[in-house]
Amino acid sequence: MVIIELWLILAHFLTAQEVANSSETSLEKDKTSTESGETAQTVTSIEEVIKRLRPRELELFSQAYEMQQSGRHKEAVPVFVDLLRYYPETKRKEEALFRLAECYWALGRQEETNGTLDLMLKFFPKGKFTLPAYAMQGEILAVNKKWKEALEPLRLASRTDNKALKARVLYLLILAGEHLKILPDFLLELEQLTLIKQDNPYQDYARLKLGALLEEQGQELKALKLYKTIVSSSREASLRVEAGVRAGNIAYQKTDYRDAIGYYETVRRTESAEYWVKLAHLGLIQAHFTLGNYGAVTHLYNEVKPAFPASRRAEIMFLTAESYRLLKQGDEALSLYGFILREFPERDLAEKSAWARLLILHPMNDQRFLVETAKFIELYPKSEKLYHVKLMRAEGLFAEKNYNAAQPILTELITDVKQMQALEPKIQAGIWYEHAFSSFMLEDFDEAQNSLEVLYNKYPNFPATDHVLWLLGQAYQEQQKPAKALRVWSMLVRQYRDFEQREVALWKTGLLAGTQDDYQTMRDFLEELVLIYPDTPHKNDAYYWLAISLEQSGEKAAALDYWRLAREADQKKYFEEATQRLLRTALQDKDLPALIEEVENYEKWSNANKKAVSISADVYEWIGQELAEKNQLSLAKSYYEKAMKLMPTKQERRRPQLALCLLLTKADMHVEAAEAWTKFRRDYPEEADRSVVMEPLAKAYISTGRLNDAKELAEKILKQNPEGNYNARGRLLLGDIEYQKGNYDEAAKIYAAVALLIFDEKLTPRALRKAEMAYRKAGNTEKANKMLLKLQNEWKKS
Numbered sequence: 001m002v003i004i005e006l007w008l009i010l011a012h013f014l015t016a017q018e019v020a021n022s023s024e025t026s027l028e029k030d031k032t033s034t035e036s037g038e039t040a041q042t043v044t045s046i047e048e049v050i051k052r053l054r055p056r057e058l059e060l061f062s063q064a065y066e067m068q069q070s071g072r073h074k075e076a077v078p079v080f081v082d083l084l085r086y087y088p089e090t091k092r093k094e095e096a097l098f099r100l101a102e103c104y105w106a107l108g109r110q111e112e113t114n115g116t117l118d119l120m121l122k123f124f125p126k127g128k129f130t131l132p133a134y135a136m137q138g139e140i141l142a143v144n145k146k147w148k149e150a151l152e153p154l155r156l157a158s159r160t161d162n163k164a165l166k167a168r169v170l171y172l173l174i175l176a177g178e179h180l181k182i183l184p185d186f187l188l189e190l191e192q193l194t195l196i197k198q199d200n201p202y203q204d205y206a207r208l209k210l211g212a213l214l215e216e217q218g219q220e221l222k223a224l225k226l227y228k229t230i231v232s233s234s235r236e237a238s239l240r241v242e243a244g245v246r247a248g249n250i251a252y253q254k255t256d257y258r259d260a261i262g263y264y265e266t267v268r269r270t271e272s273a274e275y276w277v278k279l280a281h282l283g284l285i286q287a288h289f290t291l292g293n294y295g296a297v298t299h300l301y302n303e304v305k306p307a308f309p310a311s312r313r314a315e316i317m318f319l320t321a322e323s324y325r326l327l328k329q330g331d332e333a334l335s336l337y338g339f340i341l342r343e344f345p346e347r348d349l350a351e352k353s354a355w356a357r358l359l360i361l362h363p364m365n366d367q368r369f370l371v372e373t374a375k376f377i378e379l380y381p382k383s384e385k386l387y388h389v390k391l392m393r394a395e396g397l398f399a400e401k402n403y404n405a406a407q408p409i410l411t412e413l414i415t416d417v418k419q420m421q422a423l424e425p426k427i428q429a430g431i432w433y434e435h436a437f438s439s440f441m442l443e444d445f446d447e448a449q450n451s452l453e454v455l456y457n458k459y460p461n462f463p464a465t466d467h468v469l470w471l472l473g474q475a476y477q478e479q480q481k482p483a484k485a486l487r488v489w490s491m492l493v494r495q496y497r498d499f500e501q502r503e504v505a506l507w508k509t510g511l512l513a514g515t516q517d518d519y520q521t522m523r524d525f526l527e528e529l530v531l532i533y534p535d536t537p538h539k540n541d542a543y544y545w546l547a548i549s550l551e552q553s554g555e556k557a558a559a560l561d562y563w564r565l566a567r568e569a570d571q572k573k574y575f576e577e578a579t580q581r582l583l584r585t586a587l588q589d590k591d592l593p594a595l596i597e598e599v600e601n602y603e604k605w606s607n608a609n610k611k612a613v614s615i616s617a618d619v620y621e622w623i624g625q626e627l628a629e630k631n632q633l634s635l636a637k638s639y640y641e642k643a644m645k646l647m648p649t650k651q652e653r654r655r656p657q658l659a660l661c662l663l664l665t666k667a668d669m670h671v672e673a674a675e676a677w678t679k680f681r682r683d684y685p686e687e688a689d690r691s692v693v694m695e696p697l698a699k700a701y702i703s704t705g706r707l708n709d710a711k712e713l714a715e716k717i718l719k720q721n722p723e724g725n726y727n728a729r730g731r732l733l734l735g736d737i738e739y740q741k742g743n744y745d746e747a748a749k750i751y752a753a754v755a756l757l758i759f760d761e762k763l764t765p766r767a768l769r770k771a772e773m774a775y776r777k778a779g780n781t782e783k784a785n786k787m788l789l790k791l792q793n794e795w796k797k798s
Contacts, residue, residue, distance in 0.1 A: 054086045061092050065099060073103040094120060098129040101136060110140055131160040135169050147176040158189070164199035166192075171202040174209060184213060194226075204234040208243055215250065224250045294323035298332075314344045318353060330360045355385050362392055370396050387419040391427075394434065403438040410435035414451070429459035433468065440471055449475040456488075466496035470505065477512075486512050486521070493525055503529065507538045511545065519549040540569040547581065556585050575605055576612055583619055592626045595619065617646035621656045628659070633667035650683050657683065665696040670703035691717045691726040698733045707737050728758040732767060739774055748774030752787065765795040 060083040067076035080100040097120035104113040117133045138154035157169045170193040177186035193206035211226035230243035251259040289297050301320040324333035337353040354376050361369040373393035397406035413431050436451035452472040469492035476485035489509040510525035526542045543566035550559035567578035579602045586595035606612040620643035627636035640660040647653045664673035677697035681688035694713040701710035717730035735750035751771035768791040775784035
């Protein structure tokens with residue numbers, strides 16, 4: 001099965017010619033066999049013929065290998081195929097497959113190359129040629145510009161110990177990184193490639209790319225060291241030129257001007273710089289101009305002005321004008337450019353001069369700038385600089401805040417995709433930004449949104465990305481898209497800590513989060529606002545909304561501090577609502593001390609603010625109840641009275657009024673209790689003759705000496721309750737009346753009778769105690785002791 005499978009797979013990759021060649025060889029051999037006298041009948045099978053006639057394994061491999069090494073790849077292919085066909089289990093199978101793949105690759109037959117490599121890797125996933133096979137797969141993908149797909153096989157191949165192969169693989173990986181614009185991810189590979197000294201034609205290339213990366217990372221001195229090596233030792237002129245320029249730039253930035261000149265001179269002496277020396281003065285001016293020695297150019301021009309070739313006069317004047325421009329001697333440069341425009345209007349240099357004038361006038365904010373940009377567009381409609389001139393004009397109009405005029409030009413610029421893409425990304429981003437801003441200022445929010453989204457998504461390194469997000473959020477707001485506005489503003493606040501309007505951003509984003517019920521985000525941003533900007537004008541309102549956000553998140557306890565801060569910061573605006581919230585929270589938490597404190601604070605404040613809303617009556621009522629339970633009866637009385645004052649109807653006052661009556665009774669404030677109960681019966685006649693009302697009123701009457709009134713109520717209670725608990729209570733009242741009259745013996749009899757008539761844990765012991773006390777008052781010690789003994793024996797717990 002292995003032989004058949006290998007043959008079928010390999011047969012798929014054979015070309016028609018290879019099959020023909022193989023067939024022809026077989027026919028010749030068959031013919032020879034026939035001529036020698038052998039008949040078809042003597043050959044039992046094709047396999048036997050093949051087995052008898054096939055070359056030896058080593059002979060086949062050596063022949064194929066020699067052909068491949070001598071560059072005869074096309075001839076080597078069928079020999080390698082025969083080897084694998086005749087000897088499918090050969091110990092050279094892996095190498096044969098690999099060499100066959102190399103031949104296919106040399107012949108440009110990528111499909112067969114890939115198929116053979118896949119077959120080899122299937123049989124030998126960890127063989128001797130596995131890593132070279134991965135290298136070849138990666139190179140094929142690289143040749144086809146499939147850089148992303150090439151990464152994996154190249155990374156696998158980079159594990160090889162073969163220096164030459166490793167160098168090639170690392171080179172391809174770095175190329176992939178360049179094409180995928182992720183070269184910084186290959187810093188390690190660059191460093192490895194620079195360290196391979198033998199069989200490495202890519203060492204200087206790696207040094208150059210590594211230097212550029214180090215330079216971007218701010219490691220200029222390390223980069224300069226690499227550039228120096230390339231300049232002094234590289235055989236490739238193109239690498240020396242680039243390295244020299246880069247080295248010169250670094251030296252110049254480090255103010256090592258002599259070194260910079262030396263590097264630039266090295267570049268100028270290369271073959272690529274020969275054109276600088278053509279005619280005497282012209283060449284000298286060009287050389288000085290190329291070296292940036294613009295003072296020498298202007299000095300030479302003024303010194304030998306008549307001695308230049310007439311045919312090159314315009315060019316010399318242009319280079320001199322350029323030198324003046326680069327020396328920032330704008331007036332002299334403008335004069336020469338103007339002369340060229342007047343005297344040589346048909347020359348190409350006229351357009352260049354017009355362009356150069358714009359470059360001078362642009363940073364000067366000169367009024368001539370917008371006039372000359374319009375003139376340039378009119379005179380040179382097919383100019384390669386036309387797009388850039390429109391760009392400069394749009395920028396000038398934008399700088400003057402002439403958004404009406406700027407926006408249409410900016411729209412043209414972004415619509416010209418080809419020209420737009422040719423610009424540096426930062427310039428593209430600037431155009432999108434100005435278009436977005438102009439559209440926003442013209443209240444064309446759809447256009448503004450579209451441009452801002454492109455700017456954010458396509459140009460992540462735009463230096464004003466924070467402003468982009470800020471504007472985009474505002475555009476979303478204007479379009480009634482608060483959720484999107486919140487998303488971009490949240491990114492702005494979290495990612496751009498140095499945003500110049502961060503204070504406002506924190507405030508607005510926090511409020512916006514609240515409108516979307518995102519209270520955690522609201523809290524995060526507003527807390528940061530008051531922490532980082534303690535003097536922010538939004539501080540008072542921030543405290544308020546922080547309290548709201550915490551309450552909405554169910555963190556009412558945490559909200560309390562912010563309610564207090566809000567009312568302290570702005571009493572006029574927030575004292576009332578904040579305190580009401582604090583009151584409500586304390587009431588819900590049943591925090592009596594806190595509730596009383598906040599009530600006192602609010603009452604004190606409301607005395608000075610007559611229009612303030614009153615505290616809710618149920619707050620006063622609850623405080624009264626709690627104080628009553630704690631036996632702080634006098635204080636509880638005042639809260640019940642405050643609650644009743646705030647209740648406009650009798651039905652609302654019923655509950656606190658009844659509680660007040662019971663409180664006065666409990667406090668033994670008999671006169672006030674009698675008045676309160678009397679008023680209660682008058683206000684609520686339906687309650688007047690209820691035993692629960694008449695009993696405490698009767699007690700108050702007894703305590704204030706109104707015995708007849710008390711007796712009348714007691715008799716009503718007895719009439720309403722022929723038996724049971726309130727019957728006993730009514731009898732006790734009658735006993736109390738007799739006791740108050742001094743009829744102790746009669747009182748004792750009534751008390752004793754109650755003790756016999758009812759068996760109640762509270763009333764029976766009370767009746768016995770009262771009977772014992774009355775008998776003693778009456779001088780009947782025996783019965784008094786009897787009552788006491790019964791009380792002690794039967795009602796110990798009571």
